[in-house]
Amino acid sequence: MRALLYYDTGDVRIEDVAEPEPGPGQVKLRIAYNGICGSDLHEYFDGPGMIPVSAPHPVTGLRAPVVLGHECGGEVVAVGDGVDDLTVGTLVAVEPIQRCGSCPDCLAGRYNLCSHMGIFGYTTGTGGMAEYTVVDRVMAHPLPAGFSARQAAVIEPLAVAYHAVRRADVLPDQTVAVHGAGPVGLGAALTARHLGAKVLVSDPSPVRRAVAQALGDFTILDPAADGLDSMIRHVTGGRGVDASIDAAGAAPALRVAVDTTAKGGCIVVAGVHHQPLRLAPAPLMLGEIDVRPSMTYRGEFPLVIEAMAAEAYPLDGWVSTIPLTDIVKDGFEALRQGSAVKVLVDPTV
Ligand SMILES: [Zn+2]
Ligand SMILES: [Zn+2]
Structure with a gap:
C-alpha cells in the first residue's frame, strides 16, 4: 500500500x-x-x-x-x-x-x-x-449514518478545541475570546458558540479573519489594530471576557488574554509555546484569574460527534x-x- x-x-x-x-x-x-x-x-x-x-x-x-x-x-x-x-x-x-x-x-x-x-x-x-x-x-x-469522510477527518482537531473550551468551563451567555483562528481556534469558537456563548475571534491574518467571519456571528478582531484591549473591554461593557482561549501559541495573544479576562475568569492555554514567556502575574492574582493549560483531549470525541450531528461545525471555507x-x-x-x-x-x- x-x-x-x-x-x-x-x-x-x-x-x-x-x-x-x-x-x-x-x-x-x-x-x-x-x-x-x-x-x-x-x-x-x-x-x-x-x-x-x-x-x-x-x-x-x-x-x-x-x-x-x-x-x-x-x-x-x-x-x-x-x-x-x-x-x-x-x-x-x-x-x-x-x-x-x-x-x-x-x-x-x-x-x-x-x-x-x-x-x-x-x-x-x-x-x-x-x-x-x-x-x-x-x-x-x-460515526452516525450520514457523516462524510471529510467530517471524520476533522474530528481530532475539533476534539482539541472542545477540550480547551471544556477546560474554560464555558456557560451559556458568557463571552469567550478566542485568540488565533487556525483549525483549533475556529473549532473552539464554533464549540463555544454551540454551547451558547458569545464569541470574539482575533487573528492577525486577514485570510483567517475572513474565514472566521464567514462562519457566522462572531465578533472579529485584528490584534494588529490599535487598542485591541480596549475593543475587547468595550464589547464586554468594560468587564472583560469570561474566558480567553489562546489557540495561537503566541506571546502577544497571552498578554492580551491576561489584560482582558474578567475577574474570576479563566485563560486556557491551548497553543504550543516554543519560547519562554514573560508575563506580569499581578493581574492574574488581583482578579483570581485561572490559567489552565489544555493538552489534546480526554473524552471529547463523543461530544464533538454529537455537536457535529447538530451541525455545529460547518466545514466550508x-x-x-x-x-x-x-x-x-x-x-x-x-x-x-x-x-x-x-x-x-x-x-x-
Ligand atoms: Zn493534530
Ligand atoms: Zn497510562
Whole structure:
C-alpha cells in the first residue's frame, strides 16, 4: 500500500509498504482522508520533535521512518479477535492516543497525560497518511449514518478545541475570546458558540479573519489594530471576557488574554509555546484569574460527534483536500504560508 514516511526534517517520502493486519482487539481501516496538523508542520520544518529519529522511542521502541498522520477517518475493513461491537463498513474517526490504561493518570481518567503513551502517526509505527491502518478498538469512534469522510477527518482537531473550551468551563451567555483562528481556534469558537456563548475571534491574518467571519456571528478582531484591549473591554461593557482561549501559541495573544479576562475568569492555554514567556502575574492574582493549560483531549470525541450531528461545525471555507502526491507544496508549504487553513490528504492518489 502507499504511505507517507517521515525520515527526518524536510524528508518525507511516499513509499510502498506492507499492509498492516489487525491483532487481537484492533480494527483495520481504509483511510479516506488524513488532515495535516500544526505538529506535522513542526516535525517537517523544525523537527524531529516527537518522532524518534536518532534513537528508538523509549516506550514503543520504534524509530524513523514512521508513517505520518494522526487526524484521520476511514471505513472499517477488518476486525481482530475479540472485537464484536464494530462491523465492516462502519465509518470511524481515529482518536490517536494509544494509552497504557494502567498508569496513575490513565486510572484517574486522564489518559491524555498517560506516562506510557504512544501517539498514532508519530511513535506507534502506524499512521493515517496511508491507504490502510490499524488501531486499538478504543481509538476508533463509530460515526452516525450520514457523516462524510471529510467530517471524520476533522474530528481530532475539533476534539482539541472542545477540550480547551471544556477546560474554560464555558456557560451559556458568557463571552469567550478566542485568540488565533487556525483549525483549533475556529473549532473552539464554533464549540463555544454551540454551547451558547458569545464569541470574539482575533487573528492577525486577514485570510483567517475572513474565514472566521464567514462562519457566522462572531465578533472579529485584528490584534494588529490599535487598542485591541480596549475593543475587547468595550464589547464586554468594560468587564472583560469570561474566558480567553489562546489557540495561537503566541506571546502577544497571552498578554492580551491576561489584560482582558474578567475577574474570576479563566485563560486556557491551548497553543504550543516554543519560547519562554514573560508575563506580569499581578493581574492574574488581583482578579483570581485561572490559567489552565489544555493538552489534546480526554473524552471529547463523543461530544464533538454529537455537536457535529447538530451541525455545529460547518466545514466550508476552511477545509480543503489534496492528493498525497502534492503534500509538500499544497500541504506543508501552503499551510506555513497561511494560504490554507486545514488540509486533508487523500492517501489513494
Ligand atoms: Zn493534530
Ligand atoms: Zn497510562
